[in-house]
Amino acid sequence: MKAALAFILAAGCALGAVAPAHAQSDGGAEARKNRDAERNAIELMGCLARSEKRQAAAVIGLEPGSEAEGKAFMGLFDSARMCVPRGKKVNTQGVNLRGVLAEALYVRTFRDAGPASGAAQPDWLKQPTHAAYAVVQCAAEKDPVAADRLLRTQWHSPEEVAAADALLPTLQTCANGRQVNFDRVTLHGLIAEALFRARGGLSASEGNS
Template sequence: MMKTAFLTAFCLAGAAAPAMGAALSKDAEVDIYNIARCAVAKDHDAAAATVRRLPLTGDEATVEPAWLGNGAGCVKSAALAGPAVVLRGALAQALYFRDFKEFGVRPRMAPALLADMGLPPVNDGVDTSKPDVALARFGDCLARNVPEDTDKLLQSPVDSPLERSAIARIQPYFAGCYPKNARFNASRSTLRGLLALSAYSASTRYWRGEIVANGTR
């Protein structure tokens, strides 16, 4: 167990506040998560590669069924559409629960075989004026400081009282993980997607020996 190893606070000094996409309807979001779970079950590696193909933004994006390899049949329409960070996060959440039992628990496979989420570097000194870097730093800070509530959020049904309760417990950490006077405009759905990506990435880095108890090597 290494949950306490992630209790490291830092700020994103100087980062610009990136805009995030508008909230999805609940039905559309649930559909995305169901398709992602199906796709990961059918073709883990293709799903992980699809995560890396999408940008880390709230802009609308599409996933071509062919990108999902053997999971292509999980998409019943011409393409899967939604905010890019939600599409990435839905796949990341499904990969997370397939590859890890929960945050801080040894993965089900050798660390070298864990998926790459394709996030920008989050170590000290990165250029947080870039919106995708600022988002990655924000998500990493939250996932590492409140791992148990991040886990509860990801385990909760989409747009449910349990999800809202988990977000409420995470919210006090926003100020410490994002610069003062910055406006972080994130919908509930984009925050969930970002935390799914960050939870998988932070867990992977820990088990590969890239993170130690007092921060990042």
């Protein structure tokens, strides 16, 4: 796990990194369980992004952790029940589903890198509790090509490490001394949401499902 976080701990970075609860152990059985949860989340959120794109994008437009977001997620699951076979329990424990959904939406909507013009930002992005979102939003808009490159890589791959390393200086600049904690898997979701928002993905998804 230390190697997986090295990109954000190097050079006295102002950004911190903590392993999410589901990734604390590198043990064989536990590691397989963690990867299974990640794979399940990718498949589930990918299905939701394909079948209910407009409704999925609406979730990303809401404040993270809010009651409105929770209700929107439940509505999304109700509208796309084919994504979860009846009676089947899908383990996604420890995975940030909002981030995985944002990544699925982004790569489906935008096939290539492009300018991030800086669409209007929601008020919640200015709150200290959402500092990680603000830092990554800044980085995605400053270097959208490097940010996009990260999203085209597979989780835990050497290519992902290299792409994250390339984005690190911009993240450091945007942190501006703030202490923000996230790991690479979380960074995928934050970058995806930031680019999706900045490139007009929310408005582009209106009227499409």
